[in-house]
Amino acid sequence: xxxxxxxxxxxxxxxxxxxxxxxxxxxxxxxxxxxxxxxxxxxxxxxxxxxxxxxxxxxxxxxxxxxxxxxxxxxxxxxxxxxxxxxxxxxxxxxxxxxxxxxxxxxxxxxxxxxxxxxxxxxxxxxxxxxxxxxxxxxxxxxxxxxxxxxxxxxxxxxxxxxxxxxxxxxxxxxxxxxxxxxxxxxxxxxxxxxxxxxxxxxxxxxxxxxxxxxxxxxxxxxxxxxxxxxxxxxxxxxxxxxxxxxxxxxxxxxxxxxxxxxxxxxxxxxxxxxxxxxxxxxxxxxxxxxxxxxxxxxxxxxxxxxxxxxxxxxxxxxxxxxxxxxxxxxxxxxxxxxxxxxxxxxxxxxxxxxxxxxxxxxxxxxxxxxxxxxxxxxxxxxxxxxxxxxxxxxxxxxxxxxxxxxxxxxxxxxxxxxxxxxxxxxxxxxxxxxxxxxxxxxxxxxxxxxxxxxxxxxxxxxxxxxxxxxxxxxxxxxxxxxxxxxxxx
Ligand SMILES: O=CCCCC(=O)O
Numbered sequence: 001x002x003x004x005x006x007x008x009x010x011x012x013x014x015x016x017x018x019x020x021x022x023x024x025x026x027x028x029x030x031x032x033x034x035x036x037x038x039x040x041x042x043x044x045x046x047x048x049x050x051x052x053x054x055x056x057x058x059x060x061x062x063x064x065x066x067x068x069x070x071x072x073x074x075x076x077x078x079x080x081x082x083x084x085x086x087x088x089x090x091x092x093x094x095x096x097x098x099x100x101x102x103x104x105x106x107x108x109x110x111x112x113x114x115x116x117x118x119x120x121x122x123x124x125x126x127x128x129x130x131x132x133x134x135x136x137x138x139x140x141x142x143x144x145x146x147x148x149x150x151x152x153x154x155x156x157x158x159x160x161x162x163x164x165x166x167x168x169x170x171x172x173x174x175x176x177x178x179x180x181x182x183x184x185x186x187x188x189x190x191x192x193x194x195x196x197x198x199x200x201x202x203x204x205x206x207x208x209x210x211x212x213x214x215x216x217x218x219x220x221x222x223x224x225x226x227x228x229x230x231x232x233x234x235x236x237x238x239x240x241x242x243x244x245x246x247x248x249x250x251x252x253x254x255x256x257x258x259x260x261x262x263x264x265x266x267x268x269x270x271x272x273x274x275x276x277x278x279x280x281x282x283x284x285x286x287x288x289x290x291x292x293x294x295x296x297x298x299x300x301x302x303x304x305x306x307x308x309x310x311x312x313x314x315x316x317x318x319x320x321x322x323x324x325x326x327x328x329x330x331x332x333x334x335x336x337x338x339x340x341x342x343x344x345x346x347x348x349x350x351x352x353x354x355x356x357x358x359x360x361x362x363x364x365x366x367x368x369x370x371x372x373x374x375x376x377x378x379x380x381x382x383x384x385x386x387x388x389x390x391x392x393x394x395x396x397x398x399x400x401x402x403x404x405x406x407x408x409x410x411x412x413x414x415x416x417x418x419x420x421x422x423x424x425x426x427x428x429x430x431x432x433x434x435x436x437x438x439x440x441x442x443x444x445x446x447x448x449x450x451x452x453x454x455x456x457x458x459x460x461x462x463x464x465x466x467x468x469x470x471x472x473x474x475x476x477x478x479x480x481x482x483x484x485x486x487x488x489x490x
Pocket of ligand 1: 161162166237292293294295451452
């Protein structure tokens with residue numbers, strides 16, 4: 001892809017806030033720069049919203065709320081389906097845009113367009129399946145009606161690592177349910193959301209149903225929205241500490257919340273595993289998105305009898321990964337999002353090595369422009385190392401040996417997080433035991449990627465509340481109403 005098409009694409013992406021169906025500058029006139037993490041250079045300058053803009057965005061969402069809630073579910077679904085279709089036509093634009101602002105390779109960005117698009121298609125189909133029930137009370141004197149209603153104006157805060165898929169995973173079920181939304185993308189990757197808002201506008205989403213705030217002052221901009229009694233729902237994907245802070249604010253306004261927070265996924269390989277498959281799964285679970293995913297395998301817990309062979313095979317695969325700008329042909333590892341991410345990976349590796357781990361590959365930043373960290377393998381990681389407790393969010397394979405099943409379970413569960421676990425075994429009964437014993441909301445059983453529009457995605461413990469996607473996803477935006485009416489024969 002030449003620089004010309006990159007600049008042509010960037011010129012097509014809106015650079016303003018999207019409020020009430022109109023593109024507007026920030027009320028303060030302030031702007032913020034968006035950087036390409038592979039060069040560190042600014043690629044776009046966009047509006048930097050103020051708390052006043054936030055209030056306007058919520059006003060617009062509230063004003064559009066009643067009409068959208070009473071729009072026929074079929075019509076809501078058809079708008080989402082039209083968005084899915086248009087996304088396929090614009091898929092190369094979206095893929096390139098994500099690579100430019102987030103750094104992932106073009107192949108990964110194409111994968112994200114497919115993944116993210118599926119939420120539009122899935123929820124276009126779910127919009128027409130909002131049901132209730134009619135029953136009789138045990139006494140026979142009354143009839144019970146249970147119905148579902150849009151929860152109301154919703155505030156959706158999305159992360160930088162999956163700029164399209166995390167927006168569609170929240171926006172599509174909200175819209176399908178009949179809720180209007182204010183979306184705040186991460187300041188590091190706002191362009192994809194702005195381009196997505198344009199796409200929804202292009203397929204005829206009514207004004208005010210979706211509003212977008214881009215800002216460098218998340219706390220200040222979120223505050224007036226979260227404290228406004230007209231807001232009824234908060235959905236957040238991001239770190240656990242930020243999520244906890246948002247939950248406290250949401251509590252003051254008794255908001256419905258969905259929280260998709262941090263992870264510390266164990267990837268457990270038993271001695272009876274199909275090692276070829278386990279290595280393929282490990283590469284996917286670790287290096288998808290350069291490890292910048294809450295679902296990324298963080299701790300490779302491998303039976304002692306195969307730990308060396310597993311490490312050797314992973315190291316061979318890692319040696320073949322080409323590092324570079326995501327737009328370049330053949331690149332398998334793009335940059336990390338920023339310098340803080342590089343420093344964190346470096347610190348965690350150093351700490352593990354200082355506590356006795358062996359560095360087998362990588363281990364340091366790649367010198368030059370951009371925020372690159374070499375794909376890394378460390379073995380014999382000892383308990384107490386920071387890398388076993390913290391989310392790495394980088395391309396580091398950290399291997400811990402175990403001796404028996406109880407030991408594996410103890411190590412896997414030894415974390416405050418509970419998002420996803422991965423288990424490789426050929427023993428069906430052991431696999432079933434792991435489903436019951438591992439404390440996570442999701443599991444890949446002989447599978448290294450679990451993300452899917454049909455999945456009820458979410459965690460337990462410090463990894464969050466609620467589920468996104470699947471049949472459950474739309475219910476995060478619906479509230480249940482129960483009505484009692486006397487028996488018609490009374
Ligand atoms: O980092 C968390 C976002 C979700 C990633 C995924 O769907 O795998």
